[in-house]
Amino acid sequence: MPNIKSAIKRVEITKARTIRNASIKSAVKTAIRRYEEALAKADKEVAETALRNAMVAVDKAVTKGVLHKNAAARKKSRLTKRFNKIAG
Template identity: 55%
Template sequence: MPNIKSAEKRVRITERRTLRNMSLRSALRTSVKKFESVLANHEVEQAHVALQVATRALDKAATKGIIHRNTADRKKSRLTRRFNAAVAQQATAE
């Protein structure tokens, strides 16, 4: 328990920011999982849209400090690589 008034305020601010960060991180994970599920169903057009949404969410999270910039770049790179592999696989199957 903080004894100083400013420390009490910092606790309130920290709790508020923690809730916001958890919400944004959850939305980020959801967008990535949606991309993965669409890609698993071999729906390339929808996967492209889901990839754009996930990439945008990763960039926003990195900008707001929810995740590190390098982590966002690494995840975007891996998702894009998986998408490109799926597109190439579909092209060879046709």
Template identity: 50%
Template sequence: MANIKSAMKRVKITEKQTMNNRAAKSEMKTTIRRFDEALQAGDATASEKAYLTAVSTVDHAAAKGMIHKNAAARKKAQMAKKRAAAQ
């Protein structure tokens, strides 16, 4: 455990950031899962809406540095491929 005041503050900040990043990554995974579920159900309007939401959350995660930009591009490409195959 840190003894210096600034180091203790950084530990608190890091814990808070970790919680926020974990929640945001979980939300991103949830939106991707909802997109997959909408595709499986065959609902075109729901899958289109879920696709746009999922792409938005992936872009946000990449912009905030939670995932690498190439990982974001890969996830979006995989979703676009699934979307095109379903149509």
């Protein structure tokens, strides 16, 4: 544990940010999982809605600084590619 006041504050801030980042990452993973479940059922309308929700979650993660914009673009591209396979 640090002794210097500013270092103590940084540790506390890091803990808070780690919790926030974990929450945002979890939301992204959950949205993607729900999308994949919709794809498995081959229900186009549900999959389309889930895809939109997943993209929103990914974009929010970028806005919050949790994901890099290129990583988000890659995720969104892969999700869209999988949707286009079932959409025809």
